[in-house]
Amino acid sequence: MSATLVDDVEEVRRRPQARRILRRRPGERLGYAMVSPVVLVLLAITAFPLIYNVWTSLHTEILNQPFLGHGFVGLDNYRSVFSSRPAVGAAPLPVLWHTLAYAVVSVTLEISVGLGIALLLNRPVRGRGVYRTLILLPWAIPSVLAAQIWKTLLDPQTGGVGYVLRGIGLPSSIAATAWTNHVWTAWLSIFIADAWQSIPFVTILLLAGLQSIPADLYEAAKVDGAGAWFRFKDITLPLLRPALLVVLVFRTLQAFLIFDIIYGLTGGGPGNATETVGFLTYNSFIVQTNYGLGGAVAIVTVVVVLLIAALYFRVLGRRAT
Amino acid sequence: MTTTGIPMDYRGGQPRAAAWRVWLQSHASSVALLLITLAFVLPFLWVITNSLEPLSVQQSATAHLVPPHPTLNNFRTVISRDHFYTYLLHSLIVASLCTAVTLLLGSLAGYALARLPIRGRAWVIGFVVLAGFFPVTAMLGPMFRLWGQLHLQNLLGTGFSDLIYTLPLTTVLLASLFSQLPAEIEEAAMVDGCTRLAALWRIVIPLAAPAMVTAGIFSFILAWSDFAFSLTFLQSSGDYTAPLAVQLIGNYQKYAVDYGTIDAATLVTAVPILLLVLVAQRRIVTGLTAGAVK
Numbered sequence: 001m002s003a004t005l006v007d008d009v010e011e012v013r014r015r016p017q018a019r020r021i022l023r024r025r026p027g028e029r030l031g032y033a034m035v036s037p038v039v040l041v042l043l044a045i046t047a048f049p050l051i052y053n054v055w056t057s058l059h060t061e062i063l064n065q066p067f068l069g070h071g072f073v074g075l076d077n078y079r080s081v082f083s084s085r086p087a088v089g090a091a092p093l094p095v096l097w098h099t100l101a102y103a104v105v106s107v108t109l110e111i112s113v114g115l116g117i118a119l120l121l122n123r124p125v126r127g128r129g130v131y132r133t134l135i136l137l138p139w140a141i142p143s144v145l146a147a148q149i150w151k152t153l154l155d156p157q158t159g160g161v162g163y164v165l166r167g168i169g170l171p172s173s174i175a176a177t178a179w180t181n182h183v184w185t186a187w188l189s190i191f192i193a194d195a196w197q198s199i200p201f202v203t204i205l206l207l208a209g210l211q212s213i214p215a216d217l218y219e220a221a222k223v224d225g226a227g228a229w230f231r232f233k234d235i236t237l238p239l240l241r242p243a244l245l246v247v248l249v250f251r252t253l254q255a256f257l258i259f260d261i262i263y264g265l266t267g268g269g270p271g272n273a274t275e276t277v278g279f280l281t282y283n284s285f286i287v288q289t290n291y292g293l294g295g296a297v298a299i300v301t302v303v304v305v306l307l308i309a310a311l312y313f314r315v316l317g318r319r320a321t
Numbered sequence: 322m323t324t325t326g327i328p329m330d331y332r333g334g335q336p337r338a339a340a341w342r343v344w345l346q347s348h349a350s351s352v353a354l355l356l357i358t359l360a361f362v363l364p365f366l367w368v369i370t371n372s373l374e375p376l377s378v379q380q381s382a383t384a385h386l387v388p389p390h391p392t393l394n395n396f397r398t399v400i401s402r403d404h405f406y407t408y409l410l411h412s413l414i415v416a417s418l419c420t421a422v423t424l425l426l427g428s429l430a431g432y433a434l435a436r437l438p439i440r441g442r443a444w445v446i447g448f449v450v451l452a453g454f455f456p457v458t459a460m461l462g463p464m465f466r467l468w469g470q471l472h473l474q475n476l477l478g479t480g481f482s483d484l485i486y487t488l489p490l491t492t493v494l495l496a497s498l499f500s501q502l503p504a505e506i507e508e509a510a511m512v513d514g515c516t517r518l519a520a521l522w523r524i525v526i527p528l529a530a531p532a533m534v535t536a537g538i539f540s541f542i543l544a545w546s547d548f549a550f551s552l553t554f555l556q557s558s559g560d561y562t563a564p565l566a567v568q569l570i571g572n573y574q575k576y577a578v579d580y581g582t583i584d585a586a587t588l589v590t591a592v593p594i595l596l597l598v599l600v601a602q603r604r605i606v607t608g609l610t611a612g613a614v615k
């Protein structure tokens with residue numbers, strides 16, 4: 001008994017010393033000093049909006065209607081994010097759901113096409129460096145410019161898409177479609193502009209993943225008589241899984257937060273059928289000056305993003321092991 | 322043999338029929354890639370054509386792939402009527418400032434995370450990555466009012482907000498690249514009486530120059546691409562950045578949309594970034610795969 005008691009006392013006595021020694025590890029204080037500017041700046045521009053949004057989302061806060069007061073309203077603002085269908089236009093679902101639907105559909109298509117292009121670029125094709133550079137160009141430009149470029153291309157009278165459709169012999173009723181005037185074609189326009197910018201990103205990341213797969217695996221499989229499909233299914237896909245998951249998470253995040261292209265291409269229209277969560281947040285804050293609703297949409301956005309981020313950290317964790 | 326352009330390992334020792342099939346497959350890939358690349362590049366070419374045509378030709382509804390009477394009038398209009406060079410200058414200032422601050426803070430933090438014994442290191446990195454995921458639109462309202470209070474609804478406030486795009490990525494990228502450098506050289510310098518910061522400035526950063534350039538290019542592209550903050554914070558047209566000006570030039574033409582000038586402005590805004598990509602595409606691909614950004 002007493003021995004353990006002495007041990008305990010010793011242990012307790014040692015602890016502060018040990019801590020002091022740890023604290024004196026050379027460079028630790030300098031380390032904190034060097035890290036803190038980044039941490040402080042990022043805290044300032046994320047934590048402040050977060051807290052502010054939580055506060056306003058629970059209150060009535062409409063700047064251009066100050067007579068409504070600033071009373072506490074509980075979760076009313078959140079309720080309208082989930083339930084209210086937009087008043088005008090023919091939005092198929094409430095904003096949150098059709099944003100998620102857009103993210104899932106567009107990311108699935110982009111990853112499929114991007115994987116196809118990456119597989120092509122991974123073959124011994126002459127000039128593939130040139131192809132890779134040219135494909136990368138749309139990714140790099142500001143997305144609001146992508147929106148303008150596709151606005152030009154999709155113009156029913158003078159646009160390049162109509163030109164091509166007429167060129168392949170489609171009737172002018174189809175070639176002169178006013179793409180952004182109908183719900184589904186408006187979504188299609190957004191997807192095309194978005195995919196034009198995002199597929200390069202997907203392609204480059206998947207290509208890097210493909211290039212990290214050792215070539216002798218394929219040689220061995222070939223020697224064993226495995227056909228192209230089995231080599232793809234049993235070697236490429238499993239080994240590409242980490243890269244695929246990273247791309248999946250990043251693209252889902254970006255697609256869910258899409259704003260610039262919506263603003264530039266459809267302005268949320270027709271009516272407000274192509275409003276996304278990001279567009280609704282902007283609109284509530286800046287156009288309607290409704291900080292209660294805007295705050296609620298922002299918080300819902302943050303929660304969804306955190307869920308996607310949790311997925312990302314799990315993926316990275318699994319990759320590290 | 323007709324197997325030009327096919328690497329040796331695809332030729333050697335294969336029976337004839339197989340070699341022929343490989344030849345066909347390889348060329349099928351080439352054709353497919355050529356068409357795909359064209360699909361990605363054609364929108365740019367269309368916009369170039371449009372920007373070289375006067376309004377009357379565009380409205381005649383006879384679209385051309387090659388402009389019959391190319392003119393630089395749209396570019397002249399954009400410059401003289403819209404003073405577009407001011408917006409380009411604003412974008413250049415904001416993006417450069419943001420990049421400079423990002424590189425300074427990011428390299429300090431990146432070095433500390435790579436080399437110094439910080440407790441809670443994993444938490445710091447986790448927070449930085451998480452901050453990189455923070456939705457920009459959620460910042461718009463609160464920051465709009467904060468900048469209003471601080472008289473920062475201007476290029477400075479916009480550039481400061483842009484740090485949310487650049488800082489997380491740069492910090493993580495530099496931390497991982499710094500940790501790959503050999504520590505012995507700085508240790509030797511410190512034995513010779515160099516301080517940590519001097520070692521960082523004189524040895525690590527020069528050694529890591531390629532990494533710094535990569536991080537700088539990314540920061541510049543990301544800050545140049547900002548639209549949401551410019552749209553929200555910049556109230557007077559005298560303050561616009563180039564992407565915002567392109568969008569608003571389009572918005573003001575409600576009745577007769579003059580794609581020629583919009584496309585000229587689009588091109589002028591895109592060209593600096595396109596040149597960066599063409600010059601530094603290898604770095605960009607490396608950085609992209611290391612950081613998975615934008």
